[in-house]
Amino acid sequence: MAGLIVCQDVWKVYRVGDVEVQALRGINLTIERGEFVAVMGTSGSGKSTLMNLLGCLDQPTRGRYELDGLDVASAKPDLLAELRNRQIGFVFQNFNLIPRTSALENAQLPLFYRGVSMKEQRRRAAAALQRVGLAGREQHYPSQLSGGQQQRVAIARALVGAPSILFADEPTGNLDTASSREIMGILEELNRQDGITIILVTHEPDIAAYASRELIMKDGQIVQDARRTPRLSVVP
Amino acid sequence: MSAFVLLTVMTALRILSRNRLRAGLTMLGIVIGVGAVIAMVSIGQGARAAVQAQVASMGTNVIVIMPGSTTVSGVRGGQGGAVTLTVNDAAEMKKRSPLLSDTAWAKRDVMQIVNGNRNWNGPVNGVSPSYLTIRDWSFSSGGSFTQSDMERAARVALIGQTTLENLFDPGEEAVGATIRIKNVPFQVIGVLAPKGQSAQGSDQDDVIFVPFTTAERKVFGSQFLGSVGALFASTEQRADLPEAVEHIREVLRARHRLQPDQADDFTVRTQVDIGKVQEGTSQTLTAMLFAIASVSLLVGGIGIMNILLVSVTERTKEIGVRMAVGAKRIHILTQFLIEAMTLSLFGGVIGVIVGVAGARLTTVIAGWPTIIAFESIATACVFSLGVGLFFGLYPANKAASLNPIDALRYE
Numbered sequence: 183m184a185g186l187i188v189c190q191d192v193w194k195v196y197r198v199g200d201v202e203v204q205a206l207r208g209i210n211l212t213i214e215r216g217e218f219v220a221v222m223g224t225s226g227s228g229k230s231t232l233m234n235l236l237g238c239l240d241q242p243t244r245g246r247y248e249l250d251g252l253d254v255a256s257a258k259p260d261l262l263a264e265l266r267n268r269q270i271g272f273v274f275q276n277f278n279l280i281p282r283t284s285a286l287e288n289a290q291l292p293l294f295y296r297g298v299s300m301k302e303q304r305r306r307a308a309a310a311l312q313r314v315g316l317a318g319r320e321q322h323y324p325s326q327l328s329g330g331q332q333q334r335v336a337i338a339r340a341l342v343g344a345p346s347i348l349f350a351d352e353p354t355g356n357l358d359t360a361s362s363r364e365i366m367g368i369l370e371e372l373n374r375q376d377g378i379t380i381i382l383v384t385h386e387p388d389i390a391a392y393a394s395r396e397l398i399m400k401d402g403q404i405v406q407d408a409r410r411t412p413r414l415s416v417v418p
Numbered sequence: 419m420s421a422f423v424l425l426t427v428m429t430a431l432r433i434l435s436r437n438r439l440r441a442g443l444t445m446l447g448i449v450i451g452v453g454a455v456i457a458m459v460s461i462g463q464g465a466r467a468a469v470q471a472q473v474a475s476m477g478t479n480v481i482v483i484m485p486g487s488t489t490v491s492g493v494r495g496g497q498g499g500a501v502t503l504t505v506n507d508a509a510e511m512k513k514r515s516p517l518l519s520d521t522a523w524a525k526r527d528v529m530q531i532v533n534g535n536r537n538w539n540g541p542v543n544g545v546s547p548s549y550l551t552i553r554d555w556s557f558s559s560g561g562s563f564t565q566s567d568m569e570r571a572a573r574v575a576l577i578g579q580t581t582l583e584n585l586f587d588p589g590e591e592a593v594g595a596t597i598r599i600k601n602v603p604f605q606v607i608g609v610l611a612p613k614g615q616s617a618q619g620s621d622q623d624d625v626i627f628v629p630f631t632t633a634e635r636k637v638f639g640s641q642f643l644g645s646v647g648a649l650f651a652s653t654e655q656r657a658d659l660p661e662a663v664e665h666i667r668e669v670l671r672a673r674h675r676l677q678p679d680q681a682d683d684f685t686v687r688t689q690v691d692i693g694k695v696q697e698g699t700s701q702t703l704t705a706m707l708f709a710i711a712s713v714s715l716l717v718g719g720i721g722i723m724n725i726l727l728v729s730v731t732e733r734t735k736e737i738g739v740r741m742a743v744g745a746k747r748i749h750i751l752t753q754f755l756i757e758a759m760t761l762s763l764f765g766g767v768i769g770v771i772v773g774v775a776g777a778r779l780t781t782v783i784a785g786w787p788t789i790i791a792f793e794s795i796a797t798a799c800v801f802s803l804g805v806g807l808f809f810g811l812y813p814a815n816k817a818a819s820l821n822p823i824d825a826l827r828y829e
Contacts, residue, residue, distance in 0.1 A: 239742060239822045260746045267744020278739045282436055292743040297422060
């Protein structure tokens with residue numbers, strides 16, 4: 183069976199002035215449904231580029247990328263938007279919530295662009311917020327929430343549309359240890375209970391330790407791909 | 419899609435309400451533009467209605483024939499200087515043109531009128547009884563003179579409201595009183611109902627009418643009996659006016675023995691011609707004000723475009739987030755267009771309120787008549803929406819064309 187994500191010899195080349203930058207150099211990668219993958223590497227190793235590409239925010243210069251059997255490399259911008267809306271959820275390092283807009287409305291956003299009725303949007307967004315432990319804070323603005331809470335709103339927004347993959351780009355980069363642990367606990371639970379595939383970009387080994395597979399990138403290539411038993415957040 | 423639009427409108431309102439001062443200043447151009455349009459259309463229409471009322475006060479389907487100029491020993495007299503029109507011309511016109519329902523003639527001169535110890539200098543008009551019918555004069559008291567008054571050159575007079583006020587005390591009975599024109603006693607038999615200003619701006623109520631025959635024999639002392647100051651005619655149908663004018667020209671040219679290469683020694687104008695001149699003036703004014711208002715709307719539109727471009731830059735990251743969660747180009751485009759149109763429509767609505775208030779104020783302060791037309795309000799709203807759409811297109815397209823990654827990374 184083909185994987186959820188299949189990359190074959192994927193290249194990404196930028197041109198900055200006269201200089202050609204090879205951000206990705208022949209990536210071959212298959213990720214199965216339900217995996218929890220950590221992507222590690224130094225800055226400039228190409229991990230963010232890979233994440234943007236896998237998350238359908240960008241397209242490869244050459245090579246094949248199939249998401250759930252669909253050719254992403256040649257898709258039109260509106261189809262990419264549709265894929266991001268239905269298949270993908272994003273969690274960013276700096277939360278990226280829309281300011282002066284309530285937690286509930288932030289969480290509704292993907293459904294808003296899907297054309298779901300207002301009532302249904304509210305119901306599902308409230309359920310998602312409850313899922314991340316923010317019941318009762320639906321009407322708070324991002325500025326009224328702590329960093330950890332803001333990131334939980336972002337997770338609620340990412341999972342409200344029931345995506346098959348959740349991309350987390352340094353999700354704990356701006357958080358203290360306690361909040362980081364909470365956020366990772368939520369991601370782990372989503373992976374285990376709901377079977378959501380999680381792709382996590384980080385440079386912290388103890389965050390990467392939550393994953394069951396670890397990719398290490400260097401100079402635009404995957405230099406190490408290891409499966410292992412994840413560390414469990416729930417200590418008995 | 420309609421749910422999307424509704425929600426986007428709500429979002430736009432919320433975003434605009436976050437920055438009320440900025441939104442207000444942005445709308446100002448549209449407010450002034452629309453306000454100016456509404457106010458000026460109201461004033462223009464009020465003026466036009468007033469002009470139409472003045473033209474209508476001339477009578478119904480009236481044709482006015484004035485004598486032309488004469489040249490005596492190389493000295494050219496002004497228009498109306500000649501005494502070429504006569505009572506017989508009027509009779510001949512009536513006989514020869516079946517389109518004319520009535521003809522009349524008049525001759526005027528400014529004279530001193532005396533009542534007891536009061537006097538007034540006003541235009542005394544010697545007219546045929548038909549003149550009063552053609553000009554649609556009605557009476558506030560008393561009545562008109564008759565054909566027999568005319569034939570026996572009776573010393574009877576009709577006076578206008580202004581003349582009444584200047585010769586009689588308030589409440590004093592004018593009908594039956596005797597006044598003297600150039601020392602000739604006349605009995606007042608009727609007081610005319612007010613007509614107001616003429617299309618040329620003169621007071622039509624400052625007037626005295628006496629039978630034509632009486633005037634020329636006992637007051638004016640005419641050199642040539644039967645010569646008149648102007649001829650009048652009327653038709654049953656307004657559409658007959660141009661043809662009737664042609665008939666009159668033929669009759670008069672024949673009677674005055676004009677050769678084909680000679681110009682008319684008279685001028686014929688209809689009520690419609692006179693109305694057109696007046697309307698032309700108000701239309702020029704309207705066009706000028708409209709041009710000013712258009713410039714204001716243009717400036718307002720540019721203001722909206724400017725503030726939206728700033729907004730797109732400020733909210734680049736938000737646009738990136740929206741794209742990341744699945745907003746398509748059309749969604750981003752629609753969002754910014756709706757923001758632009760909300761701004762301009764709000765500006766338009768406030769402008770309508772300002773314009774209506776301005777028009778009312780003009781009526782109260784300057785006493786100009788104004789008419790607030792529903793059409794101009796609807797047009798102003800549609801037009802301001804259009805301005806928002808037009809000037810919002812560029813910033814909205816700029817936002818929608820952003821690359822999601824660049825937008826997300828923007829700091």
